[in-house]
Amino acid sequence: TSTNVLRLLKSFFDNDQGLCILHFLQNVLSDIQQAELQLQRSYTTAVDLYFIITSLINKLRQKLSDKYYGNNTRLVLNDLTKIDPTRSEELMKAFDVFINIVIKYIESYFNDDSEFYEKLSFFNAQSFNLLTWKNVIDVVDLIYIDDLDIDQLYSEFCDIKCLYDNLTKKSIKLSDQVKSYISSKTNGFSTTRINHQNIVYDDNDDE
Incomplete structure (x- = not known):
């Protein structure tokens, strides 16, 4: 029923775990959206593709290296670690898996022609x-x-x-x-x- 759905949503938004996930998605998806908007610009050409795509991939990889998922996510994770360190660690692993999947998805479309776009990027x-x-x-x-x-x-x-x-x-x-x-x-x-x-x-x- 609608009441059960509302109760489920409220429980998700009210607990630290749900809030942490939302902050993480907001941080990562905003980087992806920024790259997408750059690709959609009317003056973007093939010579710009390599820089836009590799910049996004490098930024995502840097997040993995630094274990940084946005400041709001970091603050919630710090609070959650004090209460349930195991759950905090599980969330961080899930975030890493998500970012790796995004990188692999981008590379599946980009890698075959990356050499060509890299050469064009000098123009x-x-x-x-x-x-x-x-x-x-x-x-x-x-x-x-x-x-x-x-x-x-x-x-x-x-x-x-x-x-x-x-x-x-x-x-x-x-x-x-x-x-x-x-x-x-x-x-x-x-x-x-x-x-x-x-x-x-x-x-x-x-x-």
């Missing part, structure tokens, strides 16, 4: 300064593009690296350089329009 904007020609050619060898001119690709790679190095050496922020460039183009366009209008106006005066 991430945050890693561009670490990008080498070997990183580029490794990806080229993996995907194999017909009629690709490797010599031309290398030439373009050198040009881009040179441009990037020059931009980063300047004291002005890259974002400010881009704004300045756009502004100069916009001002140039406005000046052209003004000059054109003046010419038309002068023609009318002559008439």
